[in-house]
Amino acid sequence: MQRYILSRVIQSILILFGVLFIIFFMLQLTGDPVSLMVSRNATPEQIEALREEMGFNRPMVIQFADFITGAVVGDFGMSLRHRQPAMKLILERLPATVELAAVALLLSLAIGIPLGLLGGSNPKSVWDTLARGAGLMGQTIPNFWLALILIVVFSVNLGWFPTFGRETYEFMGLNLPTRSVILPSFALGLFTTGQIVRFTRSAVLEIKNEDYVRTAYSKGLSENHIYIRHILRNASIPLISIVGVQFGYLLSGSIYIETIFSWPGLGNLLAESIGNRDFALIQAIAFFTSLVVVALNLLTDIAYGLADPRIRYGD
Amino acid sequence: MENGKSAGLSTGLRIDERAESGFLHSLSYVGKLLWRDKAGMIGLIMFLTVAAAAIFAPWLAPYNPLKQDLRSAKIPPAWTERGDISHPLGTDNLGRDILSRIIYGSRVSLTVGFFGVLIACSLGLLIGLISGYAGGRTDNMIMAGVNLILALPYLVFVVFIAAILGRGLLIVILIFGFTDIPIFVRITRGEVLRIRESGYVESAMSIGASKWRIIFRHILPNLIGPLITIATFEMSAMIFYEAGLGFLGLSVPPSVPSWGNMLATGRKYLTIYPWIATFPGLAIVFTGLGMNLLGDWFRDVLDPRMRRVKK
Numbered sequence: 001m002q003r004y005i006l007s008r009v010i011q012s013i014l015i016l017f018g019v020l021f022i023i024f025f026m027l028q029l030t031g032d033p034v035s036l037m038v039s040r041n042a043t044p045e046q047i048e049a050l051r052e053e054m055g056f057n058r059p060m061v062i063q064f065a066d067f068i069t070g071a072v073v074g075d076f077g078m079s080l081r082h083r084q085p086a087m088k089l090i091l092e093r094l095p096a097t098v099e100l101a102a103v104a105l106l107l108s109l110a111i112g113i114p115l116g117l118l119g120g121s122n123p124k125s126v127w128d129t130l131a132r133g134a135g136l137m138g139q140t141i142p143n144f145w146l147a148l149i150l151i152v153v154f155s156v157n158l159g160w161f162p163t164f165g166r167e168t169y170e171f172m173g174l175n176l177p178t179r180s181v182i183l184p185s186f187a188l189g190l191f192t193t194g195q196i197v198r199f200t201r202s203a204v205l206e207i208k209n210e211d212y213v214r215t216a217y218s219k220g221l222s223e224n225h226i227y228i229r230h231i232l233r234n235a236s237i238p239l240i241s242i243v244g245v246q247f248g249y250l251l252s253g254s255i256y257i258e259t260i261f262s263w264p265g266l267g268n269l270l271a272e273s274i275g276n277r278d279f280a281l282i283q284a285i286a287f288f289t290s291l292v293v294v295a296l297n298l299l300t301d302i303a304y305g306l307a308d309p310r311i312r313y314g315d
Numbered sequence: 316m317e318n319g320k321s322a323g324l325s326t327g328l329r330i331d332e333r334a335e336s337g338f339l340h341s342l343s344y345v346g347k348l349l350w351r352d353k354a355g356m357i358g359l360i361m362f363l364t365v366a367a368a369a370i371f372a373p374w375l376a377p378y379n380p381l382k383q384d385l386r387s388a389k390i391p392p393a394w395t396e397r398g399d400i401s402h403p404l405g406t407d408n409l410g411r412d413i414l415s416r417i418i419y420g421s422r423v424s425l426t427v428g429f430f431g432v433l434i435a436c437s438l439g440l441l442i443g444l445i446s447g448y449a450g451g452r453t454d455n456m457i458m459a460g461v462n463l464i465l466a467l468p469y470l471v472f473v474v475f476i477a478a479i480l481g482r483g484l485l486i487v488i489l490i491f492g493f494t495d496i497p498i499f500v501r502i503t504r505g506e507v508l509r510i511r512e513s514g515y516v517e518s519a520m521s522i523g524a525s526k527w528r529i530i531f532r533h534i535l536p537n538l539i540g541p542l543i544t545i546a547t548f549e550m551s552a553m554i555f556y557e558a559g560l561g562f563l564g565l566s567v568p569p570s571v572p573s574w575g576n577m578l579a580t581g582r583k584y585l586t587i588y589p590w591i592a593t594f595p596g597l598a599i600v601f602t603g604l605g606m607n608l609l610g611d612w613f614r615d616v617l618d619p620r621m622r623r624v625k626k
Contacts, residue, residue, distance in 0.1 A: 019467065026476060140604045144562050145599065149596070152593075163586070255474060270471065283475075
């Protein structure tokens with residue numbers, strides 16, 4: 001197990017170096033990164049001054065080494081727009097994104113697992129149709145469009161939720177979510193909900209036919225007991241990997257939702273910095289989200305290895 | 316189809332011939348399966364509807380999608396109280412006909428999806444064949460790159476790249492075409508490794524079939540099924556992502572009628588003129604639904620190993 005973890009850790013570190021490489025050289029792709037950052041009517045002097053300030057007139061190798069050494073200690077330089085360290089801005093915005101992603105994941109699990117279970121255990125029933133429909137909808141409805149429709153229906157017409165913004169409720173020093181998180185997290189979690197429904201449904205369909213389930217039935221165990229102790233339990237091992245991957249997706253995929261709801265998180269910051277052509281900040285966000293996603297994948301794989309011995313010995 | 320070209324009575328040839336006649340047979344079989352699977356049939360019809368809209372847009376669209384007419388701006392859909400039958404889905408903030416713009420918008424979506432998948436699939440196929448066939452260090456290096464790209468948060472990187480490269484149809488196609496290569500590399504490589512181990516390739520090798528013969532006669536035909544299936548899903552995903560980029564103002568220029576650009580406009584007027592954002596979204600859902608139903612059906616028919624999972 002230790003060897004398995006060690007090899008996955010090394011792999012993850014290599015991936016992060018690859019990410020830094022991509023992020024750095026992407027900006028050089030256009031030839032002159034400074035031309036991307038300035039407005040169209042900047043004077044040559046202003047451009048030269050910025051080039052000096054950002055250190056773009058140094059040799060490429062030095063720039064890259066500098067970038068890497070900075071990145072290792074979390075220093076991605078200053079945001080041009082905010083005049084503050086990029087990493088500081090990111091950490092400020094992080095709680096809002098984590099809240100959104102966590103609520104979205106909980107909603108997806110709360111809807112997805114029961115629906116998948118009901119669908120899978122009653123094939124061809126109304127529940128099954130509903131489960132298959134939800135799986136398909138999750139894949140085909142764009143979350144940015146759903147968010148707009150939810151706002152029109154539930155905020156504008158019914159007035160149940162605020163149309164945008166994040167409100168928190170302070171309790172014992174903690175900022176707890178309020179109903180303002182419901183619509184954005186539902187829209188964000190749509191794809192994940194679909195995936196969990198699909199996965200649970202097909203896992204149940206498959207496991208239902210296993211020998212040990214038939215044995216359980218023949219022993220006269222109750223339906224509920226079999227579903228909870230045998231079917232759901234066996235389905236939950238691969239579910240770990242789905243949940244891990246999906247949480248990474250939710251944390252990194254909130255750019256549309258956060259923009260639409262003016263949610264003060266990382267996705268919003270990314271959209272903003274694209275508008276401002278603030279590339280130091282864009283690079284920092286791209287790296288930070290990659291770091292989170294790679295770390296989550298690593299944790300998922302380790303959890304998976306702990307839960308399922310076949311994984312850790314197979315590798 | 317060149318069939319039984321080399322004379323001789325080798326076992327390999329007879330196997331090939333059987334595969335060939337099996338192909339024609341399976342074509343009519345596929346048609347029958349499609350007819351039986353109603354969901355797949357509906358998916359195909361939905362997809363063909365969108366394709367027809369894209370191809371025949373100039374004849375189908377009632378108006379020029381770019382024509383502005385401020386006197387007839389912000390007309391709601393025809394079935395509402397203030398609606399006007401001459402603009403069935405209403406008009407946008409500049410008086411442009413929404414139905415016409417949706418019809419023309421299908422051109423952007425399908426172009427991006429089709430050419431994006433074409434690039435990703437052909438390059439992915441090539442690289443995957445090399446990776447699976449060469450093995451060793453080449454394979455390791457290719458797979459390291461593939462795993463690196465697949466480990467990235469896709470949306471963030473697509474947005475990052477699009478922000479650097481700027482707006483334009485070709486740019487969007489290239490971004491999706493290149494970032495999607497790893498998916499096809501992985502599928503191709505996996506299939507190559509699997510098929511290489513199979514009994515029939517082993518027997519073809521043992522009677523001295525050349526490397527190219529094995530690739531073209533044994534490996535490629537087996538790859539068609541999985542690749543078509545993945546291509547359908549990936550094309551639908553690209554249409555989805557293109558609209559998302561458009562929504563952020565990072566896809567085709569704002570003057571081009573595309574579903575993403577229409578959504579971006581609609582968002583600004585969301586609370587007062589909600590129909591501007593509603594219909595392009597429905598068009599995306601319609602296309603995605605059609606392609607997903609079609610993809611599910613492809614998977615069932617072309618890849619029998621997957622049938623077990625579904626139902």
